Amino acid sequence: MSTQAKTLEQLITELHSTNGELITANNELTSTVVNKMGAIDTALANAQTEVNTAVTTADSRISQAILDLAKSHADMRINYYDRKVHTKDTLVQDNALVADPNDESKSIWVRVPNGGDWSGFHTYPAANRMTKLHTVAGYSYSPGYSESPVQYARDWSRTYMQFILTNSEATSEQINENIASQGVDINISLTGGWWNGSSVRDIPSMQVSGLHTYSSLFVRLVNVVSDGVTEPGDKQPQNIIQFGGSCNFAIDRVVNYPRIPV
Structure with a gap:
């Protein structure tokens, strides 16, 4: 086709x-x-x-x-202190420092002496806010280290300091009750070292209900088994007044930051 x-x-x-x-x-x-x-x-x-x-x-x-x-x-609220050196011996003499009846390895809480100058001693810090302790010195040692012929045979304790910022009128019992009820880690303020140097460390700031809000710095002494004890066994911290050596400290200031929660 x-x-x-x-x-x-x-x-x-x-x-x-x-x-x-x-x-x-x-x-x-x-x-x-x-x-x-x-x-x-x-x-x-x-x-x-x-x-x-x-x-x-x-x-x-x-x-x-x-x-x-x-x-x-x-924004800071500052407690001023006198930089005076305080020791276990002077605290016992000046403030009737005694062992806590519920735990003799710790002392009762006492206000840090202010040397008679009330300027800046009482303040209104914010509770449960970041608070810094500025120390000039903080000495802790183990007297058992020098024992002869056997170290730590009699005294195996070492004394440290603990600090808290709280109501000036608070008793030691009220402070301990507040620490327990609020679950506060008081060990963050454990202070002291053989080098006796200046430091800045955290401490708790609390308010006891029903008391005037004027606040001051409190201290207590705490014995622990010395880290120099090579065989601690069942050794327990000893009586705070009789053992652990005369620690010492000096405070420059306490700074409370009311806008910084912890």
């Missing part, structure tokens, strides 16, 4: 038609690409705006955090 050959005019017409379809398709593709590029540009612009906003917000929060940190550390 034969077919009739197309004329030149027919071929030209078909070519024009095909070319028109190609142009239309190309225009549609171009329009699609342009639209997609526009959408991408819009998305990128929106994303950049969001990034800029997030960066600005972060910068603002960081600046505020820095400001809040600065304010929290700048």
Whole structure:
């Protein structure tokens, strides 16, 4: 079966038609690409705006955090002390320091003497807030180390100091009850070392309900089994007054930060 050959005019017409379809398709593709590029540009612009906003917000929060940190550390309530050296012996003489009737390895709590100068002695610290004790000195040693001919044969205790900032009118029993009821870790304020150097350490700040909020620094002495005892066995800390040596300390100041909870 034969077919009739197309004329030149027919071929030209078909070519024009095909070319028109190609142009239309190309225009549609171009329009699609342009639209997609526009959408991408819009998305990128929106994303950049969001990034800029997030960066600005972060910068603002960081600046505020820095400001809040600065304010929290700048707001201080300070108890001043006289830097006078206090020892186990002077505390016994001046404040009737005695062993705690419930645990003779610890003393009762007594107010740190202020040398007669009441300036800055009573303050209104915030309870349960970060409180720093600044010491000039804090000496603790084991007298049993020097025993002869056998070390620690008689005295195997070492005396440390513990401090707390609380109501000036509080009794030792009230302080102990408050420590127990609030679950306070009093060991964070364990102070003393053979090097007798200055230090800064955390101490608790508490308020006893029903007492005037005037507050002072209290101290108690605590005996532990000396770390020099190589075979402690069943040795227990001994009576705080009779054993452990005459530790000593001197206080520069106590700084309470009312905006920093602990």
